[in-house]
Amino acid sequence: MASRVDPSSNDLTVAYRRLSAAYQQTLRYAEDVRRLYQQVQRAIYQSLLGLANALEAKDPYTRGHSERVGAWSRSVAAALGLPPSDVDMIGQAGLLHDIGKIGIPEAVLRKPGELDPDEWAVMRNHPLIGAQIVAPFDFFAAGALMIRHHHERCDGSGYPDGLVGDEIPIGARIITVADVYDALTSNRPYRAALAHATAVGTLTAGAGRIFDEDAVAAFIGLLQSLSTVRHDVGPRPSQHGANGRTPR
Numbered sequence: 001m002a003s004r005v006d007p008s009s010n011d012l013t014v015a016y017r018r019l020s021a022a023y024q025q026t027l028r029y030a031e032d033v034r035r036l037y038q039q040v041q042r043a044i045y046q047s048l049l050g051l052a053n054a055l056e057a058k059d060p061y062t063r064g065h066s067e068r069v070g071a072w073s074r075s076v077a078a079a080l081g082l083p084p085s086d087v088d089m090i091g092q093a094g095l096l097h098d099i100g101k102i103g104i105p106e107a108v109l110r111k112p113g114e115l116d117p118d119e120w121a122v123m124r125n126h127p128l129i130g131a132q133i134v135a136p137f138d139f140f141a142a143g144a145l146m147i148r149h150h151h152e153r154c155d156g157s158g159y160p161d162g163l164v165g166d167e168i169p170i171g172a173r174i175i176t177v178a179d180v181y182d183a184l185t186s187n188r189p190y191r192a193a194l195a196h197a198t199a200v201g202t203l204t205a206g207a208g209r210i211f212d213e214d215a216v217a218a219f220i221g222l223l224q225s226l227s228t229v230r231h232d233v234g235p236r237p238s239q240h241g242a243n244g245r246t247p248r
């Protein structure tokens with residue numbers, strides 16, 4: 001006996017296949033959009049890096065500083081077990097943390113000596129300027145906060161907002177530790193680079209009070225694991241401050 005085809009069943013099969021094909025096409029479009037979005041993000045980030053490089057051209061004392069702080073911040077974030085997306089963001093914010101110095105007059109930025117109170121007031125704007133530079137980019141909103149708060153101190157003595165402890169984003173607390181170590185172990189116009197042990201002593205003395213305790217422990221562990229640590233200490237120009245409380 002010949003089998004009978006149910007016309008309605010056939011229509012359903014055709015409709016299902018069309019729906020499935022449309023769904024697959026939508027997935028491909030979504031993947032294309034995701035890839036394009038990532039490309040746009042990368043292009044924006046490359047542009048920001050261009051600005052950071054421009055800063056290093058403007059202020060030779062920061063040369064190499066941004067790269068070291070970015071790399072160390074990323075490693076510390078990973079050592080603290082933060083999610084990979086946070087680790088990436090912290091590394092990028094570390095690289096760009098001083099980007100606001102592009103808006104600081106060279107007379108202040110390159111002054112070969114201590115800043116007077118008025119000059120300090122100008123210099124203290126650089127975290128705010130940096131956050132404003134990256135503010136238009138929604139995908140970097142967390143990084144903008146890290147840039148804004150990279151001179152905060154856990155005891156509330158930092159700037160620009162005097163945040164205390166956990167009020168400071170963890171990324172900013174990590175960047176601070178790397179930033180201060182690099183500042184201390186860099187040559188400055190008015191003093192030579194301090195020894196690695198001296199810088200570590202400063203971080204240890206401030207851990208839990210000025211600096212995030214976990215970030216300091218992870219950072220010191222990182223330095224100990226780096227066989228190149230001795231090469232990182234020595235003649236290295238920087239315009240950052242001489243101690244944990246008042247680096248520029």
Ligand SMILES: [Fe+2]
Nearest residue numbers: 097098151248
């Ligand atoms: Fe800074």
